[in-house]
Amino acid sequence: RKEVEQDPGPFNVPEGATVAFNCTYSNSASQSFFWYRQDCRKEPKLLMSVYSSGNEDGRFTAQLNRASQYISLLIRDSKLSDSATYLCVVILYNTDKLIFGTGTRLQVFP
């Protein structure tokens, strides 16, 4: 079983739509959680951290459910520029290693 699992998609949504991605992690020692965005043939870039209390950054909302070991990302009012692959990332307790999911591809169309 992969340590971090994501639905690869693609999710094809029209502009203005709301879309949600989920991610599950297998190691209960996972301590820190993040969503990254990766554009085609580019390096990943941090989108936002994920906290147990949930956090919001503009159109993006991230939530963490430790009991069920899943993380979610909600994107409201999708823009064409949101088209990318969204990577779920965890860090295990007492390490500095990032463990990446395979990513969920989002395509926003006009």
Added chain:
Amino acid sequence: GAVVSQHPSRVICKSGTSVKIECRSLDFQATTMFWYRQFPKQSLMLMATSNEGSKATYEQGVEKDKFLINHASLTLSTLTVTSAHPEDSSFYICSATLAGGAMYQETQYFGPGTRLLVL
């Protein structure tokens, strides 16, 4: 903000040759640099953790004699793919952690990646 560069951005080489990839932190000192590899439609996989002045720590399944890592200064780490073969063709990405920073992801900055194609 902290900037990490990689060179070259793209390289094509013949099978059996060695390829060196440089990772530089341009405006900060990095005690730790990480090397990742990403195959098409797959996740980034950590290959090794490189600490300045010491030997790199390799992840399980990564051959240290094939992927030579040198972290000679606080701003430069190199990855050499020795005797490259077509199956080594991949996207290699480095990241760097700020010296003195806590071990949190927020202080890990990614380079733009190097695309290697071995013919």
